[in-house]
Amino acid sequence: MTVEDEAPFLREAAEWIATLHSGAVTEEERQACRRWRRADVRHERAYVRAESLWHRLEPVSGRHRPEAGPVLGKVLGPVRRNRRTSLLALAGLLGLGLAWWPLWSLNLTSDYHAAVGEQRQVTLPDGSSLILNSGAAVDVDYDGDERRVILRDGDVYATVAPDPDRPFVVATGLGSARALGTRYAVSLRDRNMAVVVTESSVQVCAATPPPPARHACVDAHAGQRTATDGKSIKSPRGVDVRLATAWLDRRLVADDQPLTTVLEELARYRSGLLRFDDLELAGLRVSGVFPLDDTDQALALLADYLPIQVTNYTRWLTVIGRR
Incomplete structure (x- = not known):
């Protein structure tokens, strides 16, 4: 299976793991997760990898503690007040390791x-x-x-x-x-x-x-x-x-494009994860020129004229939602 083939299953697995560890999971969600795992061997393989990563993140030890600890606290703390946003952020944190895995693989094996x-x-x-x-x-x-x-x-x-x-x-x-x-x-x-x-x-x-x-x-x-x-x-x-070919000049040019398309492109230029809910941002469109060598500035420009909120949990995880 190629990296491109496996990525969707890894993202789904990260969201299931985040749901199960949210502190507010229902029995219906547990059963739905079991059905998802049984539906395809690729689902189970992705789930095992995500669960393994979760257990490595859970202790939050050594040099990662100062940065990861507050992130987990921010994400897990408000889960009952705003469960949808919190799950999205938690899945993003878990997905960080899963997202980097294919990039590491390419870096190690490509010329x-x-x-x-x-x-x-x-x-x-x-x-x-x-x-x-x-x-x-x-x-x-x-x-x-x-x-x-x-x-x-x-x-x-x-x-x-x-x-x-x-x-x-x-x-x-x-x-x-x-x-x-x-x-x-x-x-x-x-x-x-x-x-x-x-x-x-x-x-x-x-x-x-x-x-x-x-x-x-x-x-x-x-x-x-x-x-x-x-x-x-x-x-x-x-x-x-x-x-x-505006990327050659480190620019992203959008001409009445969906906001989600612009965010997906900006995400390719960020070391951390950029997470958002497609349905929540549906209907928002963008025109403009945005810097690819400073994606924080690009996100700030988007937030200036669109009804969105940019929340940086750390430099490794940014969540976009509607205001």
């Missing part, structure tokens, strides 16, 4: 990676270069016939050195983007691979098109964007390249 909040430039053996966005991880496989970069997560921007005898390809589990020119960005997240071409052309192919099609490819040209879910591929369309 190159960028830390959370970091932007890293890598020069490849042929003179091509990559810019890795926050949390991105890549492997490099240069053989005699092809220059292949495997994007495992996040965003990468490629500037390709000419070599007509060896194609340059950025590949993911969902598809590939073969350079017919020199500059393009590839993003991999939420089971979606997106490509933005800033110079010349790129051939983008889906990994596993359904039968009877053997290949599903399109050519995207400078100023265009396309995307694939691994099976189908979207027709290239024109985009404002400066906005589509």
Whole structure:
């Protein structure tokens, strides 16, 4: 199972553990948790991992005590007065270890990676270069016939050195983007691979098109964007390249986007967890330009003109709710 496949089960398991340890759990909730665990072996595996982490957090010993102790107190204290918010925060604290596990795994096993909040430039053996966005991880496989970069997560921007005898390809589990020119960005997240071409052309192919099609490819040209879910591929369309690659300038540009989408993007640039309830924030939309190198400022800007409250339990856990 891939990191992307396992993440939803880990989040659900963290929420179940938080509910069971809230001090206000009902028998119906206990039974529902047991049903969830029995429904799928992946649920049980995620639950065991979450429970193990919970027991390691519970003693709160050593150097973690000064920081984690007050957090647990703040989260657990008001649970009966505002159970929904408290459970969200508690699940966030527990989820911190679960969320970091896949990132640690990528960092340990990938050829190159960028830390959370970091932007890293890598020069490849042929003179091509990559810019890795926050949390991105890549492997490099240069053989005699092809220059292949495997994007495992996040965003990468490629500037390709000419070599007509060896194609340059950025590949993911969902598809590939073969350079017919020199500059393009590839993003991999939420089971979606997106490509933005800033110079010349790129051939983008889906990994596993359904039968009877053997290949599903399109050519995207400078100023265009396309995307694939691994099976189908979207027709290239024109985009404002400066906005589509604003992360290169450490900016997030939102144009009437759901607040939850903006928060999910900001979360990729924070070392700690950013937790919120999708249903509670439904209907709130955002337009603006926000700094990615100072996400605290970005959250403060959002709170200035939206009816939301930003609560920092520590630098490791921030909870967003409606005012």
